[in-house]
Amino acid sequence: MTSFPPALLYFAGAIVIPWLPARLRQVMFLAVTVISFGFIVNLNPGESLGLSFLDLELVPLRVDGLSLAFGYVFSLVAFLGGLYAFHLKDRSQQVAALLYAGAALGAVFAGDLFSLFVFWEIMLIGSSYLIWSGNRRGSEGAGMRYILFHLFGGSLLLAGIIWHYSQTGSILWMHFEGPSSWLILAGFAVNAAIPPVHAWLSDAYPEASITGSVFLSAFTTKVAVYALIRGFEGLEILLWAGAVMVIYGAIYALIENDLRRILAYSTISQVGFMVTAVGIGGQLAINGAVAHAFGHILYKALLFMAAGALIYATGKNRLTQLGGLKKRLPLIFGLYTIGAMAISGFPLFSGFVTKPVILYAAESNHLDIVYVLLYLASIGTFLHTGLRLPYYAWMGKESQIPLKSLPSGMYWAMGLAGLSCLVIGIFPGILYNVLPYDLQYHPYTAGHLWETLGLLLFSGMVFWLIKHRLKPGEMINLDIDWFYRRPAHLAYRLFVEFPSICFGQFGTMTSSVVNHLSRIAANPPGFLIWHSKNVFNRLGLISRPETEPAVFNPHRYRTSVGWMIIILMLVFVVLLFAMLVYTH
Numbered sequence: 001m002t003s004f005p006p007a008l009l010y011f012a013g014a015i016v017i018p019w020l021p022a023r024l025r026q027v028m029f030l031a032v033t034v035i036s037f038g039f040i041v042n043l044n045p046g047e048s049l050g051l052s053f054l055d056l057e058l059v060p061l062r063v064d065g066l067s068l069a070f071g072y073v074f075s076l077v078a079f080l081g082g083l084y085a086f087h088l089k090d091r092s093q094q095v096a097a098l099l100y101a102g103a104a105l106g107a108v109f110a111g112d113l114f115s116l117f118v119f120w121e122i123m124l125i126g127s128s129y130l131i132w133s134g135n136r137r138g139s140e141g142a143g144m145r146y147i148l149f150h151l152f153g154g155s156l157l158l159a160g161i162i163w164h165y166s167q168t169g170s171i172l173w174m175h176f177e178g179p180s181s182w183l184i185l186a187g188f189a190v191n192a193a194i195p196p197v198h199a200w201l202s203d204a205y206p207e208a209s210i211t212g213s214v215f216l217s218a219f220t221t222k223v224a225v226y227a228l229i230r231g232f233e234g235l236e237i238l239l240w241a242g243a244v245m246v247i248y249g250a251i252y253a254l255i256e257n258d259l260r261r262i263l264a265y266s267t268i269s270q271v272g273f274m275v276t277a278v279g280i281g282g283q284l285a286i287n288g289a290v291a292h293a294f295g296h297i298l299y300k301a302l303l304f305m306a307a308g309a310l311i312y313a314t315g316k317n318r319l320t321q322l323g324g325l326k327k328r329l330p331l332i333f334g335l336y337t338i339g340a341m342a343i344s345g346f347p348l349f350s351g352f353v354t355k356p357v358i359l360y361a362a363e364s365n366h367l368d369i370v371y372v373l374l375y376l377a378s379i380g381t382f383l384h385t386g387l388r389l390p391y392y393a394w395m396g397k398e399s400q401i402p403l404k405s406l407p408s409g410m411y412w413a414m415g416l417a418g419l420s421c422l423v424i425g426i427f428p429g430i431l432y433n434v435l436p437y438d439l440q441y442h443p444y445t446a447g448h449l450w451e452t453l454g455l456l457l458f459s460g461m462v463f464w465l466i467k468h469r470l471k472p473g474e475m476i477n478l479d480i481d482w483f484y485r486r487p488a489h490l491a492y493r494l495f496v497e498f499p500s501i502c503f504g505q506f507g508t509m510t511s512s513v514v515n516h517l518s519r520i521a522a523n524p525p526g527f528l529i530w531h532s533k534n535v536f537n538r539l540g541l542i543s544r545p546e547t548e549p550a551v552f553n554p555h556r557y558r559t560s561v562g563w564m565i566i567i568l569m570l571v572f573v574v575l576l577f578a579m580l581v582y583t584h
Contacts, residue, residue, distance in 0.1 A: 003043065003047045003048070003049050003061055003063075004049060004061060005049070005060045005061045005105075005106055005109055005110075006036045006039050006040055006071065006075075006102075006105050006106075006109065007102040007103060007105045007106030007109070007119065008102075009032055009035060009036045009039065009102070010032055010036065010078075010098045010099070010101055010102025010103075010105065011098070011099065011102050012032075013028060013029065013031075013032035013098050013102075014095045014098040014099050014102070016028065017029065017091060017094050017095055017098065018091050018095060022089050022091075025091055025094055026082070026085075026086050026088070026094075029082040029085075029094055029097075029098065030079060030082045030083060030086075032098065033075055033078045033079040033082055033101075034079060036075050036078075036105070037072070037075035037076065037079070040068065040071040040072060040075055040105075041072075043063045043068065043071075044063065045063055045064045045065055045068065046063065046064070047061070047063040048061055048062045048063065048111060049061035053114075056112075056114060056171055057112070057171075057172075058112050058114055058115055058171075059110070059111030059112045059115065059172065059173075060106070060109075060110060060111070060112070060115045061109050061110075061111065062109060062110065062111030062173075063109065064436070065434075065435070065436035065437070066108075066226070066229060066230065066286075066290065066436040067108045067109050067226075068434065069290050069294060069434050069435060069436060070108040070222065070223075070226050070290070070293070070294075071105060071108060071109060072294075072434060073293070073294045073297050073298065074101065074104050074105050074108070074218070074219065074222075074297075075105070076297075076298070076420070077214075077215075077218040077297050077298065077301050078097075078101040078215075078218075080214070080298075080301055080305075080413045080416060080417050081097065081101075081211065081214045081215050081218070081301065081413070082097070083409050083412055083413040083416070084211055084214055084305050084308075084409060084410055084413035084414070085097070085211035085214075085409070086407065086409030086412075086413075087407035087409055087410070088211055090133065092129065092133070093129070093130065093133050093209060093211065093212060096125075096126040096127075096129035096130050096133070096212075097126065097130065097211075097212070097215050098126075099122055099125060099126035100122075100123055100125075100126030100127050100130065100215055100219060101126075101215065101219065102122075103119045103120075103122035103123040103125075103126060104119075104123055104218075104219040104220075104222075104223050106118075106119035106122070107119040107120060107123065107223045107226070107227070108223060108226050110173065111172065111173055112171045112172055112173055113161045113164070113165075113171045113172070113173055114161070114171050116173060116227070117154070117157060117158055117161060120154060120157065120191075120223075121154055123219065123220060123223065124147065124150045124151070124154065127146070127215070127216055127219070127220060128143050128146060128147050128150075130208050130209060130212030130213075130215060130216060131143040131146055131204045131207055131208045131212065131216070133208070133209045133212055134207045134208045134209045134210075134212065135209070136207050138207045139207040139208070142203050142204045142206075142207040143204065143207070145200060145203055145204070146200050146203070146204040149190060149197065149199075149200040150190065150191070150200070152190065153186070153187045153188075153189075153190025153191055153197070154187065155187075156183050156184075156186045156187040156190070157183070157184055157186075157187025157188070158187075159183050160180050160181070160182070160183030160184035160185075160186075160187060161180075161184065163179070163180035163183060164176070164178070164180040164181070164184065167180055173230060173231070174231070175230075175231060175232070175233065176231045176232060181231075181232075184231065185228075185231075185232055185235075188224050188227045188228050188231070188232070189224075189241075190224075191220050191221065191223065191224035191227075192221055192224035192225060192228060192271060192275060193221055193224075193245075193267075193268050193271060194241050194242075194245060194275065195241075195244060195245065195248055195268075195480060196480045198245075198248075198268055198480075199479050199480060201221070201264050201267065201268060202252070202261055202264040202265055202268070202479065204216070205217065205260055205261070205263070205264040205267075206258050206259075206260040206261045206264060206317070210307075210308030210309075210311055210312055211308065213260055213304050213308060214301050214304050214305055214308065217263070217267060217297075217300045217301055217304045218297045218300070218301055221267065221271045222271075222293050222296075222297055225271060225274045225275065225278070225289060225293055226293075228275065228278045229278050229286055229289060229290070232278065233278055233281045233286060234278075234279070234280070234281025234282070235278070235279055235281075236279060237279070238275050238276070238278050238279030239276055239279025239280060239367070239370060240279070240370075241272075241275055241279070242271075242272045242273065242274070242275030242276030242277070242278070242279055243272070243276055243369075243370050243373045243374070244272070245268055245269060245271060245272025245275060245276075246269050246270075246272035246273055246276065246373060246374055246377035247269075247272075247373055247376065247377055247380075248268065248269070248272075249265045249266060249267070249268030249269030249270070249271075249272060249377075250265075250266075250269045250376075250377045250380030250381060250383075250384065251380070252265040252268075252477065252479065253265035253266045253269065253380070253384035253385065254380060254383060254384045254388065254470060255470075255477055256472075256477060257318045257319050257320055257472040257473065258317055258318055258319075259307040259310065259311065259317050259318070259319065259389065259393065260304065260307055260308075260311075260317065262384060262385070262388075262389055263300065263303050263304055263307060263385070263389075265384075266300075266303075266343070266381065266384060266385050267296075267300060269377055269380070269381065270292070270296050270300070270343070270381070271296075272377070273289075273292055273355060273358050273374060273377070274289040274292055274293050274296075274358075276358065276362070276370060276374065277289035277292070277358045277361060280358075280361050280362060280365055280367065280370075282361065282365070283436075283437040283438075284357070284360070284361045284364065284437075284439070284441075285358065285361035285362075285365075286436060286437065287357060287432075287435045287436065287437050287439045287441075288354070288355075288357030288358035288360070288361050289358065290435050290436060291353075291354040291357055291431055291432070291435055291439075292354040292355055292357070292358055294354065294424075294431055294434075295342070295350040295351060295353075295354035295355075295421075295424060295431070296343075296354075298342075298350065298417055298420045298421060298424070299338075299339045299342035299343050299349075299350055299351065299417070299421050300339075300343070301417055302335065302336075302338065302339035302342070302414060302417035302418055302421065303336065303339040303340065303343065303385065305335075305410065305413055305414045305417060306332055306335050306336035306339060306414060307336070308410075309332050309406055309410050309414065310322070310325070310329065310332055310336075310393065312404060312406060312410070313329060313332070313403045313404050313405075313406060314401050314402075314403060314404075315401075315402075315404070316401065318472070319389070319392040319393055319472040320392075320472050320473065322392065322393045322394075322399070322401070323392060323393065323394070323395065323396040323397070323399055324394075324395070324396045324397045324398040324399035325393065325394050325399050325401070326394040326395060327398060328398070328399065328403060329394070329403070331411065332406075332414075333390070333394045335411075335414040335415065335417075335418050336390060336394075337390065338418040338421055338422070339417070339418065339421065340385050340386040340389075340390060341386065341421075342421040342425065343381055343385050343386070344378075344381055344382040344385065344386040344456065344459075345378060345381075345382075345452055345455075345456075346425075346452075346456065347425070347444070347449060347452060347453075348422065348425045348426055349421050349422065349425040350420070350421045350422075350424035350425045350431075351421075351425075352425055352443060352452060353424065353425055353428035353431065353443040354424075354431070355378065356441075356443055356448060356452075357439070357441055358374065359371060359374055359375065359378075360441060362374060375455075378455060379455060379458070379459045379462070382455075382456060382459040382460075383459055383462065383463055383470070386459075387459070387460065387463040387467075388463065388467075388470050391463075391467065392471070392472055428443055516552075519552055519553075519554045520552070520554075522554035523554040523555075525567065526552075526554060527552055527554075530552045530553075531552070
């Protein structure tokens with residue numbers, strides 16, 4: 001079979017879907033993801049596809065263990081997202097989701113920087129529309145800020161690619177070094193949501209459609225993690241950037257009120273684990289980053305699905321608006337609990353077999369401070385996603401909120417996502433076998449079990465003691481983006497409103513001058529007569545008649561053509577005489 005980028009299957013589906021009837025569109029969406037997965041399964045490490053374009057040697061397909069691992073999970077989550085949105089009739093969202101998922105697959109299989117950049121920007125197109133499709137009060141603004149962030153990151157990436165090409169003469173994607181690498185790293189950092197360029201994530205994900213947020217949680221940040229692995233493995237600054245992320249995201253998730261914003265900050269924290277692993281470097285840490293990315297994509301999709309289902313059923317999206325829904329929505333609660341136990345690292349769930357690989361890598365490299373920070377973040381994860389969110393959303397006195405029934409596709413998608421979390425947790429070898437390197441790690445040891453159970457028990461006791469302090473409130477939590485969003489109003493007034501006023505006034509003045517000049521040019525002798533009368537009037541020599549207009553009217557004091565010719569001839573003679581006098 002001839003190899004070609006699997007992204008093309010998604011792009012072809014995006015072209016065909018708008019022309020199909022509603023039910024066939026949904027079937028086509030799922031068919032594209034299934035066919036793509038089957039195609040990826042049949043790819044073998046070492047396969048590649050080369051093309052020549054504008055004197056550049058492009059490699060739009062490069063297959064190895066790293067790209068295959070991400071390709072598998074991207075196809076799986078695209079199928080789950082399509083099944084979750086099976087009830088959706090909006091063809092625009094379906095096209096955007098296919099473009100987004102296809103571009104993510106294209107990026108992880110790209111072997112050159114030009115192909116990477118093209119797929120990188122197509123991801124922006126698809127994801128932006130999914131944010132706008134939320135049709136919430138803040139969706140438009142969040143979508144625009146998302147675009148600005150990613151255009152900024154894409155510009156840095158493009159500048160770095162051009163600089164890299166000018167230095168090396170190659171656009172092959174490899175481990176980066178040299179000055180140009182810092183621009184490329186900055187472009188990757190924006191999509192990875194590394195503080196302080198992370199606010200686009202917590203700003204945009206809660207404003208997207210409930211189906212769109214499932215796709216958003218899966219692709220952008222994980223493609224960035226893949227890019228960091230491919231280009232910057234072992235870079236020490238990533239070690240500490242990731243350590244900051246795990247704590248930063250956990251703290252904000254503990255104080256947020258919006259369901260999906262809690263999960264968004266949780267995503268920042270979990271991506272921090274992966275970024276830390278990239279900074280550690282080495283086969284063990286990279287296996288940990290890939291394993292955790294694989295598991296995170298699936299259980300975070302489940303969590304966003306469950307949160308979206310709760311919003312769909314109740315029409316509410318804040319913890320302060322919910323509560324007491326456990327008995328009325330038991331299936332959603334149960335499926336959310338599976339995702340929460342997976343992300344918290346309960347035994348028999350996927351998080352138990354993925355996240356500890358990173359902790360083990362940090363411990364093996366004697367990074368004690370980093371290990372402690374990751375450990376504290378693990379406690380925070382259980383507190384905000386495993387305890388606080390479900391406690392205030394589902395527990396308490398039974399709620400009387402009117403409920404809307406959910407489409408069956410939502411339940412099926414959440415059920416399959418939950419099943420994947422259990423299968424990976426019970427049979428970790430299924431995941432370990434698709435990692436880029438051989439992994440000699442056994443999660444189900446007595447020491448690991450006791451350590452995990454102790455951590456979970458301690459976290460539960462802490463929550464019970466301080467739950468009143470973690471009670472959500474109707475308040476605005478300021479993030480780093482305040483420092484550049486607040487001055488943005490001043491910048492807007494200084495660089496947009498003020499120039500606009502100045503140009504407006506200049507335009508008005510120019511129009512007035514042109515208007516006066518056109519009237520004068522229409523009747524110069526009349527203007528001289530009118531202006532002379534005004535001068536004589538001010539000197540007191542004559543008085544202005546009541547019929548005399550205050551503004552010059554070119555239709556008054558009309559002069560015959562003969563008189564005009566005589567006057568012009570006299571003026572010409574005077575000028576000629578003056579020139580003769582001046583020259584002699």
